[in-house]
Amino acid sequence: MENLILDGRKVAQSIKNQLVERVQVLKEKGVTPCLATILVGDDPSSATYVKMKGNECEKIGIKSLRIHLPKETETNQLLETIQKLNEDNSVHGILLQHPVPSHIDERKAFETISIEKDVDGVTSYGYGQTALGFGKYPSCTPAAIMSILNYYQIPIEGKHAVVIGRSPILGKPVSALLLNENATVTTCHSRTTNLSEVVQLGDIVVAAVGKPNFIQGDWIKKGAVVLDAGYNKGNIGDVDYDACSEKASAITPVPGGVGPVTISMLLKHTVDAAEETISKH
Numbered sequence: 001m002e003n004l005i006l007d008g009r010k011v012a013q014s015i016k017n018q019l020v021e022r023v024q025v026l027k028e029k030g031v032t033p034c035l036a037t038i039l040v041g042d043d044p045s046s047a048t049y050v051k052m053k054g055n056e057c058e059k060i061g062i063k064s065l066r067i068h069l070p071k072e073t074e075t076n077q078l079l080e081t082i083q084k085l086n087e088d089n090s091v092h093g094i095l096l097q098h099p100v101p102s103h104i105d106e107r108k109a110f111e112t113i114s115i116e117k118d119v120d121g122v123t124s125y126g127y128g129q130t131a132l133g134f135g136k137y138p139s140c141t142p143a144a145i146m147s148i149l150n151y152y153q154i155p156i157e158g159k160h161a162v163v164i165g166r167s168p169i170l171g172k173p174v175s176a177l178l179l180n181e182n183a184t185v186t187t188c189h190s191r192t193t194n195l196s197e198v199v200q201l202g203d204i205v206v207a208a209v210g211k212p213n214f215i216q217g218d219w220i221k222k223g224a225v226v227l228d229a230g231y232n233k234g235n236i237g238d239v240d241y242d243a244c245s246e247k248a249s250a251i252t253p254v255p256g257g258v259g260p261v262t263i264s265m266l267l268k269h270t271v272d273a274a275e276e277t278i279s280k281h
């Protein structure tokens with residue numbers, strides 16, 4: 001079956017193109033949008049993602065303030081770092097890279113980010129706003145998935161969306177965003193029985209399980225749209241791409257699918273947050 005490859009790099013570029021002019025306008029008004037990233041520890045993948053985020057910021061004129069804390073950092077020290085960034089008027093967005101080392105209370109750290117600067121959509125307040133349908137900054141991967149659907153004009157209303165995964169920054173918020181667009185949403189997880197049968201109901205399937213090549217071709221309904229939000233070691237998605245693309249009408253690859261758009265959404269939210277500071281004065 002002929003299918004459409006949903007090209008995340010193309011979507012990401014179109015988002016970034018729109019941001020360049022907005023950043024210019026902000027600078028003319030004396031405001032340089034600034035994203036602060038916090039990386040705790042030395043996980044190589046996390047270091048790569050944070051570097052990619054900082055570099056993408058700089059390419060379009062957003063200031064990238066990169067904070068790297070040692071892996072021995074205690075929760076209180078991390079909270080103090082976040083508090084300082086909350087109080088720094090030159091910082092518009094704060095991103096704490098997930099995961100942090102296991103001795104740190106990550107949830108407490110996320111909750112310390114002020115709602116105005118939660119451009120990564122990690123606070124429970126931000127999630128609540130997203131779920132209720134008026135969140136300014138939904139988590140970036142869920143926002144990326146919605147942007148891809150929107151870019152390719154894939155209808156959502158009335159469709160059955162099956163989300164596999166229920167993490168706080170991916171499965172839960174993307175389920176909420178799809179529901180807000182009038183999809184009928186099923187959120188699956190590790191205790192879902194007959195998972196393959198549930199996935200087969202999906203007109204739109206979002207894979208967010210964190211297991212390489214987990215979603216099998218025979219789980220996919222013919223003509224479904226498949227979005228792979230997996231970012232497993234070796235750039236392997238959660239979807240068995242070759243098998244699933246034979247069934248899908250449209251599918252995101254890994255790499256080059258949801259990942260690049262995730263970063264563009266972070267940049268967009270940072271620019272949005274910088275503009276908000278102007279409109280408040």
Ligand SMILES: Nc1nc2c(c(=O)[nH]1)N[C@@H](CN(C=O)c1ccc(C(=O)N[C@@H](CCC(=O)O)C(=O)O)cc1)CN2
Pocket residue numbers: 048049050095096097098099120122139140141169231235254255256257258259260261262263
């Ligand atoms: N605080 C957060 N932590 C994490 C998030 C997040 O959204 N906020 N998401 C993931 C990982 N992630 C961003 O942090 C991420 C992963 C992968 C990509 C990406 O663009 N991947 C490329 C390939 C990578 C490469 O070229 O090396 C692709 O898919 O094409 C972007 C973001 C965990 N933590």
